[in-house]
Amino acid sequence: MSSAAAIESVETARTVKPGSRAWRRFCRHRLALFGIAAIVLMVLASVVGPWLIPFDQLKIDIRHRFAPPPWEGHLFGTDMLGRDLLVRLLMAGRISLSIGFLAMIVSTAFGTFIGVTAGYYGGAIRVALMRFVDAMLCFPSIFLLLILAAFIQPSVATITLIIAATSWMEVARVVEGQVRSLRERDFILAAEMIGAPGRYVMLRELLPNAIGPIVVAATLTVARAVLMEAYVSFLGYGIQAPMASWGNMLNNAQQYLGSAPWLAIFPGLMITLSVASFNFVGDGLRDALDARLDLR
Amino acid sequence: MSTGDIVLEVENLSVTFATESGPLQAVRDVSFTLRAGETLALVGESGSGKSVTSLAIMRLTPPAPLVTLAGSVLFTGADGERRDLLALDLDGMRAVRGNEISMIFQEPMTSLNPVHRIGDQIAEAITFHERVSNRVALARAAELLDKVGIPDARRRLSAYPHHLSGGMRQRVMIAMALACNPRVLIADEPTTALDVTVQAQILELMKELQQATGMAVIFVTHNLGVVAEVADRVMVMYAGAIVEKGGVVPVMTRPLMPYTQGLLHSVPRLDPESLGRDTLEAIPGSVPDPLSLPPGCSFAPRCRHVRPACEAAVPALEAADDDHDVRCRRWRKLAEAGA
Numbered sequence: 001m002s003s004a005a006a007i008e009s010v011e012t013a014r015t016v017k018p019g020s021r022a023w024r025r026f027c028r029h030r031l032a033l034f035g036i037a038a039i040v041l042m043v044l045a046s047v048v049g050p051w052l053i054p055f056d057q058l059k060i061d062i063r064h065r066f067a068p069p070p071w072e073g074h075l076f077g078t079d080m081l082g083r084d085l086l087v088r089l090l091m092a093g094r095i096s097l098s099i100g101f102l103a104m105i106v107s108t109a110f111g112t113f114i115g116v117t118a119g120y121y122g123g124a125i126r127v128a129l130m131r132f133v134d135a136m137l138c139f140p141s142i143f144l145l146l147i148l149a150a151f152i153q154p155s156v157a158t159i160t161l162i163i164a165a166t167s168w169m170e171v172a173r174v175v176e177g178q179v180r181s182l183r184e185r186d187f188i189l190a191a192e193m194i195g196a197p198g199r200y201v202m203l204r205e206l207l208p209n210a211i212g213p214i215v216v217a218a219t220l221t222v223a224r225a226v227l228m229e230a231y232v233s234f235l236g237y238g239i240q241a242p243m244a245s246w247g248n249m250l251n252n253a254q255q256y257l258g259s260a261p262w263l264a265i266f267p268g269l270m271i272t273l274s275v276a277s278f279n280f281v282g283d284g285l286r287d288a289l290d291a292r293l294d295l296r
Numbered sequence: 297m298s299t300g301d302i303v304l305e306v307e308n309l310s311v312t313f314a315t316e317s318g319p320l321q322a323v324r325d326v327s328f329t330l331r332a333g334e335t336l337a338l339v340g341e342s343g344s345g346k347s348v349t350s351l352a353i354m355r356l357t358p359p360a361p362l363v364t365l366a367g368s369v370l371f372t373g374a375d376g377e378r379r380d381l382l383a384l385d386l387d388g389m390r391a392v393r394g395n396e397i398s399m400i401f402q403e404p405m406t407s408l409n410p411v412h413r414i415g416d417q418i419a420e421a422i423t424f425h426e427r428v429s430n431r432v433a434l435a436r437a438a439e440l441l442d443k444v445g446i447p448d449a450r451r452r453l454s455a456y457p458h459h460l461s462g463g464m465r466q467r468v469m470i471a472m473a474l475a476c477n478p479r480v481l482i483a484d485e486p487t488t489a490l491d492v493t494v495q496a497q498i499l500e501l502m503k504e505l506q507q508a509t510g511m512a513v514i515f516v517t518h519n520l521g522v523v524a525e526v527a528d529r530v531m532v533m534y535a536g537a538i539v540e541k542g543g544v545v546p547v548m549t550r551p552l553m554p555y556t557q558g559l560l561h562s563v564p565r566l567d568p569e570s571l572g573r574d575t576l577e578a579i580p581g582s583v584p585d586p587l588s589l590p591p592g593c594s595f596a597p598r599c600r601h602v603r604p605a606c607e608a609a610v611p612a613l614e615a616a617d618d619d620h621d622v623r624c625r626r627w628r629k630l631a632e633a634g635a
Contacts, residue, residue: 123361186406192356193401194394194421194472204420208411 025288032284035277042274046093055084057091058242066260077262079252089266092244096229097274099160099245103225106164108171108218112207115175119183120202130176133169141166142231149237159238163228171217178210212289216282223278230271246271300332301372303479303512304353304397308367311345311352311536320586322348324536325367330480335506335513337527337544339520339559343583345536346516350482353514354399355381355389371397374479395425398473402485404465408457414441414468415453421475440471445501463494467501474505481506482514487522499526520563524548529619532556535584535594538613542620552622552631555579555595593625601630 026032050057054073061082069077069085076085118129148162182188183206191205226246232238233247241248246267253263311323323345330336338346348357357363369381373396381392401407408417418440419433428436434453441449444467457465466486473481483502487495503526506513515526523530523544531541532553540553551557558579581598590596592607599606603626611625624630 186401186403187409189356190401190407190469190472191409192393193354193399194475195390195392195424196394196420197390197424200420200424204412205409209409211411 022288026284029280029284029287031280032288035280035284038273038277039281042093042270042277043097046090046097049090050087050094053084053087053090055087057083057087057244059083066256068260069262076266077260079263080256080260085263085266088244088249089246089270092246092249092267093270095156095239095243095245096226096247096271099156099163099229100222100226100274100278102156102160103163103167103228104218104222106160107168107221107225108214110164111168111171111217112175112214114168114172115177116179116202116207116210118172119176119179120198120206122180122183126176126180129172133172133176136166136169139166142228145228145232146235146237149232154238154240156239159229159232162232163225167221167224167228171214171221174213174217175210178213179206182206182209212285216286216289219278219282219285223275223282226271226274226278300334300510300512302329303332303372304330304514305370306330306353306367307370309349309352309369310366311348311357312364312366314362314364315587317587322536322586323352326533326536326538327367328531328538328541330512330514332479332512333506333510334528335515335526337523337530338514338516338533339518339523339530340533341518341583343586344533346518346533347484348536349533350399350484350514350516353381353482354393354397355384356393356399371480391425394421394473394478395476396478397480397482398476398478399482399484400466400469400473400486402488404462404469404489407469408465410457413454413456414460415455418468418472418475421472425476436475437471440475441468443505444468444471444474445497446471462490463498466490466494466498470498470501470505474509474511477509478511480512480514482516484516485518486515488517488519495522502526520548520559532559535589536586537594537623538621539595539623540621541613542617546617546620550631552616552620552627553595553624554599554601554630558598593623601626 061078064072064074064078064082065080067074067078067082069075074084074086076089079085079088114129114133118126145162145166148165149159152158152162188201188205191201196205229238229245230247230250233245234251236248236251239245239248241252249267250264250271253260253267256263306329307327309323309326310321313320313322326345326349328336338349340346351357352365353369355365357365365382367382370378371381371392372378373392379388381389384392408414415434415437418437419430422428422433422436423430438450438453441452446452446464446467452460457468460468470486481502486502487498490498499522502513505511513526515522517523527544529542530544530547532539532547532555534555540547540551540556547556548560551560558577561577562579564576579598584590584594584597590607592605592609593599593602593611596602596606606625611623613621613623614627616622616627616631
């Protein structure tokens with residue numbers, strides 16, 4: 001067999017498609033599909049929506065304060081300064097969802113790094129890292145968040161980092177447990193037998209096998225991060241006016257709860273919808289990636 | 297057949313595990329040599345230290361505070377240089393693993409990474425040790441699969457381990473182990489988990505590959521039928537120490553150590569005279585607890601020919617003949633009585 005011919009047929013042969021079974025299982029999970037749809041819709045609306053609405057999120061219109069929905073083009077009504085609530089809701093969505101996703105990426109990356117390191121090396125390194133995780137988990141994270149937020153100039157970046165700093169521990173624990181059990185498997189010994197360097201074993205052998213639980217934990221982290229951002233902003237330490245986030249919109253709405261309830265209802269619904277959707281997707285993924293269901 | 301140069305010289309290899317109830321010596325003072333093209337069978341019951349010996353040669357036992365290795369493993373590489381593997385640093389050891397000494401394991405079902413295509417797994421073994429592009433490595437992986445008898449090799453490169461049967465996976469493991477033409481292949485019970493017919497095929501394949509490449513093979517097994525089939529020389533281990541070693545014909549036909557005799561008698565026979573009449577002779581008792589070995593011969597508590605002297609001191613490994621060593625105080629008497 002000539003090498004050239006072999007190379008050619010190698011390339012034509014690589015067409016097997018894995019993962020379709022997991023995808024089918026995911027599709028059977030109705031709520032997860034609903035979650036995906038809602039998330040896609042929210043993201044699209046937040047990205048494109050503000051351009052399609054003929055109002056600026058910051059434009060004050062004193063004559064039309066507290067317009068109840070739907071009122072002369074203000075589909076969701078207006079707030080105490082006459083600003084269009086829908087466009088503000090969508091702009092807030094950009095902020096809140098980006099913080100959710102970014103915090104997820106940062107905390108998952110960091111948590112995975114800690115987890116893989118602890119699980120792979122074991123011994124003193126594992127003990128040190130995992131006790132650190134335990135210590136972090138002991139902090140009531142909402143207070144930690146508030147204290148940090150009180151000292152640091154709030155912006156999207158700092159809020160993201162603060163939230164990530166209080167939510168990477170779950171991922172680290174999940175990954176560490178996975179890696180520790182995978183570490184004992186024969187194929188890791190086999191990889192070491194063929195002379196694989198440590199970083200290869202960690203990144204190419206261990207990590208891909210732990211990806212399922214990581215994805216699930218990451219999805220749930222988005223939900224948590226959106227919720228955390230809402231907390232912090234609601235309490236006034238997060239995203240600052242005039243920038244809108246769902247949390248600070250709720251905060252501004254509380255004094256008008258009796259007279260203009262829509263100011264609180266819509267941001268509240270958005271928070272609920274996004275958090276619930278991410279949790280549904282997380283559940284769906286957990287079921288879809290659970291290989292034990294394959295054995296039926 | 298076994299006339300090649302010495303590739304591996306193990307001298308006084310000891311492996312000690314740190315356990316909660318004190319140090320546990322799993323392998324005690326094991327010495328042997330291995331020549332190119334030769335197959336050495338390492339035989340013993342479960343817990344006799346044969347797998348630990350092979351892992352220790354590869355330095356794949358858990359790291360230092362848990363497991364300590366003593367002695368030396370002198371390996372002569374393809375460049376003719378002789379190195380003590382136990383003294384190599386981790387990078388040096390990685391360069392040897394998979395490249396000059398390879399290993400295949402007992403369980404083909406779990407020895408391949410389930411998330412990678414088998415072609416990639418074999419190709420990785422090549423790219424760890426040689427500066428070749430991924431395309432070339434994959435092409436060589438296809439050739440290797442072809443060589444280990446996997447039909448339609450090029451298409452199978454993109455198969456995942458769960459697409460393959462146990463025998464096929466063991467062939468893939470062999471392909472992976474042989475990717476860099478190692479000088480020594482350690483096979484740790486490579487056929488134990490397979491069907492009998494598949495076992496025969498894998499043994500045949502390993503023989504062919506050995507003849508083609510001239511590599512030395514250490515064959516770890518507890519199956520004496522397999523030993524008779526593949527080995528040039530045999531080393532019998534009991535409770536972490538060598539109790540008998542030598543050429544396959546003298547050890548299998550004229551075993552001197554009562555333990556080896558017992559092992560041979562406990563193999564079921566298929567010849568017509570013995571069918572239905574022969575009862576198997578099991579060796580009474582079980583392997584001693586390595587944390588509290590008897591002071592004398594470690595086989596003494598189970599031995600039919602035991603004398604008080606046996607329990608007093610550990611017997612030495614004596615040369616009974618050319619290339620036939622035995623660790624038994626009474627081997628001369630027993631040989632006379634038996635003959």
